[in-house]
Amino acid sequence: MSEYSIELHDVKKSFDGGKDFVLKGIDLKIHRGSLTAIIGFSGTGKSVLLKHMLGLYRPTSGDVHVLGSDLSQMDDNELTQFRCKYGVLFQSAALFDDMTVLENVMFPLDEHRRQLSLEAKIQIAHKKLNMVGLEEKHYGKLPSQISGGMQKRTGLARALALDPEILIYDEPTTGLDPILTEMVDNLIVETHKLSGGATSVMVSHDLAAAFRIADFIVMLDAGKVLLSGTADDFFKSEIELVKRFVNKGMKHQ
Numbered sequence: 530m531s532e533y534s535i536e537l538h539d540v541k542k543s544f545d546g547g548k549d550f551v552l553k554g555i556d557l558k559i560h561r562g563s564l565t566a567i568i569g570f571s572g573t574g575k576s577v578l579l580k581h582m583l584g585l586y587r588p589t590s591g592d593v594h595v596l597g598s599d600l601s602q603m604d605d606n607e608l609t610q611f612r613c614k615y616g617v618l619f620q621s622a623a624l625f626d627d628m629t630v631l632e633n634v635m636f637p638l639d640e641h642r643r644q645l646s647l648e649a650k651i652q653i654a655h656k657k658l659n660m661v662g663l664e665e666k667h668y669g670k671l672p673s674q675i676s677g678g679m680q681k682r683t684g685l686a687r688a689l690a691l692d693p694e695i696l697i698y699d700e701p702t703t704g705l706d707p708i709l710t711e712m713v714d715n716l717i718v719e720t721h722k723l724s725g726g727a728t729s730v731m732v733s734h735d736l737a738a739a740f741r742i743a744d745f746i747v748m749l750d751a752g753k754v755l756l757s758g759t760a761d762d763f764f765k766s767e768i769e770l771v772k773r774f775v776n777k778g779m780k781h782q
């Protein structure tokens with residue numbers, strides 16, 4: 530097994546047939562089992578990069594390997610199946626409004642674990658909800674009847690339903706108040722530890738959190754990797770843009 534679970538080789542992406550490249554040749558290796566944070570100014574291609582890791586976008590050139598498989602070799606059906614290996618949490622928890630907390634978490638199991646009995650699915654959903662710290666008295670409620678923090682927990686439990694090998698977070702704390710932000714950041718670390726070796730990749734605007742919780746940090750700038758390394762590498766960096774970004778980001782916390 531490779532020491533990396535996600536590898537990108539010279540990935541370029543343009544949406545307009547080749548004039549403007551959003552990703553301008555990304556080379557990146559994400560260590561298996563690590564928690565990696567992707568940082569950078571807004572509009573530099575972080576979300577587009579995540580979508581390549583998920584196989585939601587195909588590169589214009591270059592390739593993306595995940596868990597040893599070349600995503601470019603898969604057709605759309607195979608990619609859809611392959612995505613069972615991922616748990617994804619975006620900025621909005623994107624819960625189904627008309628389903629209860631429990632039904633939301635059971636949804637991926639209903640889709641992808643059809644062979645399981647209803648009891649088994651309920652049991653798994655309970656376990657995941659328990660893992661993210663949601664009490665049983667809330668399981669029958671609709672998303673609108675629970676707090677924002679509980680909605681995040683539910684979204685995370687749903688992301689964990691299929692025991693993903695890769696967890697992807699895109700700005701999970703953007704727009705949250707500081708207390709909720711800390712709770713979600715801690716939850717991501719806890720989840721990472723409890724996941725039993727999953728690889729977590731998180732885009733974050735919250736630098737303090739990224740430096741506190743991530744094993745590795747990748748800074749993108751204008752569609753290129755500006756620096757990739759540990760928090761220490763970032764604090765020691767002589768790259769002007771890195772220094773500016775780190776100082777500015779840390780001061781705001």
Ligand SMILES: Nc1ncnc2c1ncn2[C@@H]1O[C@H](COP(=O)(O)OP(=O)(O)O)[C@@H](O)[C@H]1O
Pocket residue numbers: 544551569570571572573574575576577578
């Ligand atoms: N589907 C798309 N079609 C065209 N342009 C896109 C698309 N998705 C993203 N972009 C452009 O790519 C650039 C990077 O976007 P994004 O990855 O969302 O930035 P961020 O680093 O803030 O997450 C932006 O200029 C955005 O407008």
Ligand SMILES: [Mg+2]
Pocket residue numbers: 575576577699
């Ligand atoms: Mg984004």
